[in-house]
Amino acid sequence: xxxxxxxxxxxxxxxxxxxxxxKRLFAELDAEEVGFEYSALVGAAVxxxxxxxxxxxxxxxxxxxxxxxxxxxxxxxxxxxxxxDPTVAEQLILQNLGKGDISTLDNKTVFGAQIIVLAGxxxxxxxxxxxxxxxxxxxxxxxxxxVSNAS
Amino acid sequence: xPVEPGTQISDSxxxxxxxxxxGSEGEWESHFSxxxxxxxxxQGYSTLLAFSVGTAVRRRFSAPWSFVDVxxxxxxxxxxxxxxxxxxxxxxxxxxxRFLLGDDSVKETLTASENQENLVQVETLLLLALVAEANLDxxxxxxxxxxxxxxxxxxxxxxxxxxxxxxxxRQVEASGSSRSFS
Numbered sequence: 632x633x634x635x636x637x638x639x640x641x642x643x644x645x646x647x648x649x650x651x652x653x654k655r656l657f658a659e660l661d662a663e664e665v666g667f668e669y670s671a672l673v674g675a676a677v678x679x680x681x682x683x684x685x686x687x688x689x690x691x692x693x694x695x696x697x698x699x700x701x702x703x704x705x706x707x708x709x710x711x712x713x714x715x716d717p718t719v720a721e722q723l724i725l726q727n728l729g730k731g732d733i734s735t736l737d738n739k740t741v742f743g744a745q746i747i748v749l750a751g752x753x754x755x756x757x758x759x760x761x762x763x764x765x766x767x768x769x770x771x772x773x774x775x776x777x778v779s780n781a782s
Numbered sequence: 783x784p785v786e787p788g789t790q791i792s793d794s795x796x797x798x799x800x801x802x803x804x805g806s807e808g809e810w811e812s813h814f815s816x817x818x819x820x821x822x823x824x825q826g827y828s829t830l831l832a833f834s835v836g837t838a839v840r841r842r843f844s845a846p847w848s849f850v851d852v853x854x855x856x857x858x859x860x861x862x863x864x865x866x867x868x869x870x871x872x873x874x875x876x877x878x879x880r881f882l883l884g885d886d887s888v889k890e891t892l893t894a895s896e897n898q899e900n901l902v903q904v905e906t907l908l909l910l911a912l913v914a915e916a917n918l919d920x921x922x923x924x925x926x927x928x929x930x931x932x933x934x935x936x937x938x939x940x941x942x943x944x945x946x947x948x949x950x951x952r953q954v955e956a957s958g959s960s961r962s963f964s
Contacts, residue, residue, distance in 0.1 A: 698857050698861050702853050
């Protein structure tokens with residue numbers, strides 16, 4: 632099965648800050664799709680958001696920019712400061728830039744970091760509703776490819 | 783910060799920390815060997831190092847400090863160290879700074895067995911960074927070490943006083959218990 636409208640709607644709601652809607656839609660997903668298609672969707676969203684933020688005219692930002700972003704992200708709320716391990720977040724971003732390594736991290740740790748990093752990156756984009764919908768359409772396309780390649 | 787009973791801080795401990803900051807690796811090793819031979823162990827050196835970091839941290843982060851200040855400081859430190867920072871655990875540095883500023887909620891991170899090996903490395907790095915940032919010369923570092931030694935000695939006295947109070951309390955408790963059975 633490919634990425635579903637409900638999975639896209641659940642992630643879109645979260646990124647748009649509609650917490651209640653996200654919780655309701657996410658609760659309707661079963662464990663298998665959360666672990667596969669929804670994870671692919673989140674991973675694709677992180678990859679594209681990281682690319683938008685840290686790659687400019689083909690030039691990839693250095694490690695300093697990544698450390699700086701993660702510190703700034705953790706400084707936004709005490710919850711983020713406590714929940715987000717800077718080393719994990721930095722490796723996650725660097726891995727998406729072809730420089731890091733998250734192979735030693737467990738899925739739960741990576742997923743937790745992905746959500747916080749993604750929320751931070753999207754908040755900084757200040758997308759309109761239409762821009763977020765367009766971004767999510769691109770994300771869905773990437774995730775569909777990953778899912779079909781992995782199936 | 784507890785101090786082992788009987789810990790004494792001598793000039794040789796101060797000279798070793800001075801060598802750690804300003805000297806070569808060989809000079810530091812020479813001072814440290816002397817401490818191990820003459821002072822029968824490195825407890826005084828470890829205590830002075832820990833209290834020097836504590837003193838320097840409290841000078842750097844004047845109240846009211848926030849967790850955000852600490853996050854920013856550690857990030858900037860790691861950026862400045864560039865590749866040398868790869869092996870450093872930023873959460874351990876943050877926890878050390880917060881603990882030295884009086885935040886006991888991070889004590890578990892510092893006492894975790896997997897962090898013990900890295901703690902001295904983190905203390906050393908932090909001290910070097912704070913001394914460099916404050917632009918301290920040898921006189922400035924001497925003042926820092928004197929202040930740290932005084933704090934450590936005061937803490938040792940308080941720890942002894944506390945131990946004696948506990949002992950006296952236990953004796954009173956024991957005599958009270960024996961009376962209740964008589």
